[in-house]
Amino acid sequence: MLAAVNLNLAPSCWPVLPHVQNFALACERSHLALCFGLCHFSITKLSPKTNMSFTRSFVYSRHKLLNIYSCNLSTSAIKYQNVQQSTAAVKRICIVGAGPAGFYAAQYLLKQLSDCTVDIVEKLPVPFGLVRFGVAPDHPEVKNVINTFTKTAEHPRLRFFGNVTLGEDVSLQELRDRYHAVLLTYGADQDRELQLDNERQAPHVISARKFVAWYNGLPGAEQLQPDLSGRDVTIVGQGNVAVDVARMLLSPIDTLKLTDTTEYALEALARSKVERVHLVGRRGPLQAAFTIKELREMLKLPNVETCWRAADFTGIAEQVDKLQRPRRRLTELMLKSLGEQRKPRAAANGKQFLPIFLRAPKAIAANEMEFSITELQENEAAVATEASERLPADLILRSIGYKSSCADAGINFDPKRGHVCNRQGRVLKPGESDAVEPGLYVAGWLCTGPTGVILTTMNGAFAVAKTICDDIANKAVDTASAKPGFEPGSRRIVNWEGWRRIDQHESEAGKAKGKPREKIVSTEQMLRIAGV
């Protein structure tokens, strides 16, 4: 009979490490599992030097104890977290992508499956996905989820492998061979296009995704150098990303200096000549994609006047009473703001935020953009009419959605919908059939498409993690044979300790400037600071 003993080792417990040794010796003396396996203490939180000496003490060459894969001691006594009577191997699960979906799924799996280990493989040397590289710098409260993710990452049965790209450094097949289950959560790193002529060539058209990555310090994005020397910026789209971008362009620089906006972006924004930001949507005020919270923030921006077009609101007031509560409150706020609008509209010495409805992108020209005037159908779809309007646009920011890509040829990816083909998170086999790939799952934006906020992502990730647990319990995933897990080889891997070093470096650099952190934007520098 095999006995697997899980022990977690917290740093505060190091003083009692000798007890671990005694415990191991006691096991040896009592012949507990003597002939059945390898005693494998994974003491992850020790300094490399101490780790080595303990590893030497604990690895029993004669394969005496079995698979004690993590240690957990309280200062008072060794705590046997879980003693299982099982013939199954440790269940090895790999998660690709260290964003919210990856961390929430890991949290669920570690809690529900006491005999699993979770490895997170992440393309960048740093974790947290769009929480670090998407969420606006002036919304630090949203980034508090990082504390939860950090707790999960420091779980003794989780390993973080930063600087490993699926499809480049490791293939899906390799991961599937090395793990019982693989969960893909690598998000969405492309953007949807307007499908207009010269959209790709025109130097003054950039995607909001790239602009967001630029001010948030995604490695490589510092090359963008958006031209902020013109007066008018036109943002195509009215969702939360579009509003974030508008706010970043119109916020006082002294406010932004207190955030983790990258230094080069602060310098460019301080020099910015942008005075008017147009936020253009295809549909009407009743279909506005921004939330009341996002609108309130815009209305409160100092020295920024919000300018509505009265014509966009024809017949809107009459419909307010019929609306559901959140939509009603948002519409009432827009109408109130419209009612308070100053005349003439131009703000003295100030900037302007100009939400514009019922306009669909038609053509791009130098310093301006042509929009078709749209009409709403009964199903609320916007249809372009013959009429059009030109808006000034020294810079055009396309903000009509992110898009996932196919990271590995082995993934059954739907390029039209921009997500991995799946049924409730179980990845489908290629072809017409409804059969699933055993042990392969998808969650987060890669599963649902790029919609929803962190909370939505969390709920989806928990649901898929539960599916994994169910499939393991029902033996739909074969966990009978042992799997080796990820083998980094000579690759420069950033583990959690390495990220801790980067984190500390960034926090200290930020402190000196009164910012929460100064992000490192060079991958090479990240690797150096991580010590790899």
Ligand SMILES: Cc1cc2nc3c(=O)[nH]c(=O)nc-3n(C[C@H](O)[C@H](O)[C@H](O)COP(=O)(O)OP(=O)(O)OC[C@H]3O[C@@H](n4cnc5c(N)ncnc54)[C@H](O)[C@@H]3O)c2cc1C
């Ligand atoms: C601009 C912007 C602002 C937002 N603001 C908010 C907000 O204020 N509040 C809120 O609740 N939500 C916000 N969201 C939504 C939130 O960010 C998403 O719901 C969430 O990040 C989706 O999580 P995910 O794990 O699916 O993807 P991601 O967060 O994108 O994580 C995917 C991870 O996979 C990694 N990866 C990519 N390719 C590979 C590969 N080939 N191999 C290995 N790893 C890979 C990426 O580096 C990344 O770390 C915002 C989104 C955006 C775009």
